[in-house]
Amino acid sequence: MRTLRKQRLHALINVGGLALGLAACVLILLYVQYERGYDSFHEKSDRLYLVSEWRFVGADHHTDSTWWGGLAPDHKTMVTLPLPLSQAMKETIPGVEATVAINDGEVLFSWDTRKQREEVYYVQEDFLKMFSFSVTAGSSDALSDPYQIAITERKAREFFGAQTALGQTLQVASGGQTLDFTVGAVVENPPGQSRFDFDFLMHMQHVPGYGYKSTAWEAKNSETYVLLVPGVSSATVDKALQDLHTQHFSEEEEYMRELSGLDATQDAQGLQLVPLPEVHVNNFTPHYTSVHPRYLLLLTILAIAILLIASINYVSLSLARSAGRNLEVGVRKSMGATRASILGQFYTETTLITGVALLLSALLVTWLVPGFGRLMDQPLSLADIWQPQTLRLILGLLLVTVLLAGSYPALYFSRYRTVEVLKGRSIYNVRSGFLRSLVWVQLTLTAALVVGTWGTYQQISFLLNKDLGMDTEHVVRVTNHFGQPLAVGEQRLRLMKEALASSTAVSGVSGIDNSFGQGWSKYGFLKGENTHDRVDVIAMRMEKDGPELLGIQQVEGYSLDSITNLSNKWLVNQAFVEEFGIANVVGSTQYMGNNPARPAYEVVGVVEDFHVLNLTVALEPMLIHFNPDWEGVYSLLIRLKGNSIAEGLAEVEAAWKTVAGDLPFEFSFVEEDVQDQYASFQRQRKLVSYAAGLAIAVAFLGLFGLSGIQVLNRRQELGVRKVLGASLWNLFVLVNRQTLIITLLALATGVPIAGYMLSQWMEVFAYQVTLGITFYAAMVGAILLLVLGTVSYYGWQAGRINPAESLRDE
Incomplete structure (x- = not known):
């Protein structure tokens, strides 16, 4: 303590540097640990798996490498699979205890005098038995009744206040029909460390298109989870899954085998199980925010680098402040001090300084955790610090820091003979x-x-x-999808155009089938007449004034205003023309998927390439169609004049209330959606x-x-x-x-x-x-x-x- 008091400035610098380094290291590793802990809270997490489909794409294709995403470099993986797979696994594969298929969607809830659009999970009845979401009211068997619904505690309070949610009736509009449901279970809110972020659970039979999807092996639109019997290995089930895949996808397997250049003895695609706790740290799940393993690895390296820098800093400053301690060491040795006692002294000083630094870093971490959680968009809390694994991490960091920072000064100062030190030999030679x-x-x-x-x-x-390639500034997107028939949304668009036609703050109204950043429908197009090469093409539904409203430039073709009926017409982008090598594309006849057995469409124009997906994805071929029977207008696009944003929003909301009645007014700015x-x-x-x-x-x-x-x-x-x-x-x-x-x-x-x-x-x-x-x-x-x-x-x-x-x- 006397030494530290004599060297206050250096001690302060040492303590401050170590405290900042330890705090940063703890925060980063706390976040990494949090991300790696997803869905480990389930009681049966060691037996829960997600079923995924892998495809061989060849070495020439760019996919995740094993270091990047845990996948083979010549494979890609998807997790949306046919709905009947769930039941088939349960019935035909020994070792499968239970399965659940999950789909999601949006519905319009009505109760009392209120209406509200919400996202729901369509699940099979064993969901609440497989996963550890506590039922606080009602029964975990509630979903065995297709007309009962499970609701989280937060939504129960929001919808019904102090009233008991159990037994309440909710009217649900989805897929063009409206049905009544009874609240049969209230479930605790899903924790932050779960991939299942739901508020409502409905029976799978109510998913739009269930009659077709329940038996269609070609319709891949559900996620499938499986609970294995204790003691059964996933490798055993993987073999049975491959046989099941071959049974139902033999033609597709043959097509993929031919496309990939594999012989009959090699598998070109198949099914495999992914442990549920590992799903979050892979990046192959569509429409799900996961985290790359590489990102967590880079953060771990960064944390280690910070701790290493702080420790090296400590060593350097320890040598600097020890300039006058050579005589002290010599005198202590002449008085009989052993090398062990000298080592003990320096390790004690290091431990003391590190302990004080750790205490300060703990205070810093306690203060910074809430803001750090907001920065990382994760619900980190002080409770996470007191978890056993976190405490072990902190104690481990203390030990590592003492060893890193204290070993060199301690060993260096204790190794010299007394006579050398008392003669004044420098023991802090920077040239070492x-x-x-x-x-x-x-x-x-x-x-x-x-x-x-x-x-x-x-x-x-x-x-x-x-x-x-488009102008999204001052463009507002208004939700127009409430589970109603497509014609209702089309009519609402026409009425909104009429209501805002005379507005001085609105310069245009149009419609589109999706919202930017949410993904778009894609269709496989055969490339050439005698080849199996297939290219995905984005299909976007727009109103004819949509391209002009978004500033999308048409470089070739006819004016859309001059065409009376656009239902069988396409605009295509430049990437479409280049991909398929079409000469004189304007006026040509094209087929969906390039399959002449499907309806014919005339290409009436070519637009400049524009990006609707984020820039992690290369620009893809695209077609814009105008067929109201193919896709609905699920979003309204309204361009506001730059000097009248607030006034324009007020007019749009007023027009919406007049046209849509008590339907909720939900909007966002397209520019923000993109960012x-x-x-x-x-x-x-x-x-x-x-x-x-x-x-x-x-x-x-x-x-x-x-x-x-x-x-x-x-x-x-x-x-x-x-x-x-x-x-x-x-x-x-x-x-x-x-x-x-x-x-x-x-x-x-x-x-x-x-x-x-x-x-x-x-x-x-x-x-x-x-x-x-x-x-x-x-x-x-x-x-x-x-x-x-x-x-x-x-x-x-x-x-x-x-x-x-x-x-x-x-």
Whole structure:
């Protein structure tokens, strides 16, 4: 304690640096642990699996690698499968205890005088028995009655207030019909660590199109979960699943085998089980926000880097503050102190400082957890810190930090013989290879963090600012889908156009079949007459004034206003023309899927390519159709005038209430819908930026300490050189030359590492910013300036050394 009191400044820097490093490390690893803990709360989680379908796509196709997504590099996986698969597995595969198929959708609830649109899960009756969602009122068998519904506690309070929800009647409009349901169960709210984020559970037989889907093996639109009998391995069931797949998909298997160039003995596709707790950390689930394993790996590496930088910083500063402790060590040894006691002293100091730092970091973590959870869009709470696995993590970090930060000073100071120390031999020689290596590692990590952070920022900014080929500014999307017949939505669109025709704040009204960022219907088109090569084509339903409202440029073809009946007409994008190599496409006859057995459509125009999917996906062939019998107008698009946004919204809402009555008015800005697709990447950028900024600050604090060591180690030499006429610049270069050499070596190592990591991270994006030589040169220059700025203080101090004082010390 006396030593720490005498060296208050260095102790404060050590404690502060370690506290910040430990806090950042704990927060990051807490988040990683949280993400990896999804759906592990289920009592039967070790026996629960998601059924997935894999397909061999060949080495020439870009898919997730094993390091990236846990999948084979020549395979892709999907999880939407036929509804009858669930029952078939239960009936034909030994070792399967229960199965549940799940679908989701939107319905319109009516009760009392209120109406509200909500998302629901359509599930089979064993859902509440397979998964551990506690039923707080009613029965877990409620879903065995197709006309009972399960509702969460939060929705029970929202819908019925203080009244008992159990037994209440809800009217549900879905798929063009309206039915009455009784609340048969109230379920606890799903925890944050669950892929099942539901509020309402309805029986599967009410999913729109159930009559067809229940027997159609070709309709792949449900997720299937299975509970295995205790002791049964997933590998055993996988073999039976492959046989079941062959039984029902033999033609498709043969097609995929031919397409992939495989022989009859090789499987081109099949079914396999994925453990439920692992589903969240894979990225193959459509319409589900999961997290890449690589992202969690990169965060773990970042946390380790921060802790390593803080520990190296501690070692450097410990050596700096120990400049006067050589005599102390010598005296203690002359008084009979053993090497073990010297080791014990330094380990005790390290443990004490680390313990204080850990206490401060715990306070920081407690203060930062709520905001950190909001930043990462996860419901992290203080309760997560006190989980046994988190406490083990924190204690482990304490032990690792003590070993990392304390071992070198302790071993270094305890190894010298008493006579050497009392003769004044320097025991904090900065020229040691080990210390140079530590500084090189620290600066390498720092350089990689600086380059990686700025590269991430450049890529996300590129995505947010890229021209999408359409103008979404001031365009409002209004929900027009309430489970009613398609004709009702069409009529509502016409009435809204009439109601807003004279508005001075609205410049246009149109309709579309979906909302941006929610996915679009795709159809497989055969490419050529005698080939099995198939290309997915996006099919989008629009009103004829939709392209103009969205600023989509038509580059070829007829004016849509000149065509009376558009129900059998298409617009196609440039990618469609290029993909299929169609000459004179305008006026040509095309078939859905390029199958002449299907209805014919005339192409009346070509539009410039525009992006409706996020930029992780390459631009795809697209057709725009106008057939109201094919898809409904589920969203209204309304362009507001730029200087009348508030006025325009008020007029739109008033018109909606007149036209739609008591249906809820739900809207969003299309520009925000598009940017929301990159929300997770923006969170990644923020987290990496904050963590990297902290690590860089701690690293340069260590560099500051190293610069001080160099000056202390060479006081006498600097005094002599000054007497002999050395200038301030000569002394500055002399003191910092070694640091600058180490910095250049670190840049030569850290910048390529960062470049490689950036290239791996950017693989998920079909469109990538170009980080050329200018970018990397600017990064190198910025890091060199940071280093020079950090060491300048002690360089200036070296030039101000009083030779008389330094030589008197000698």
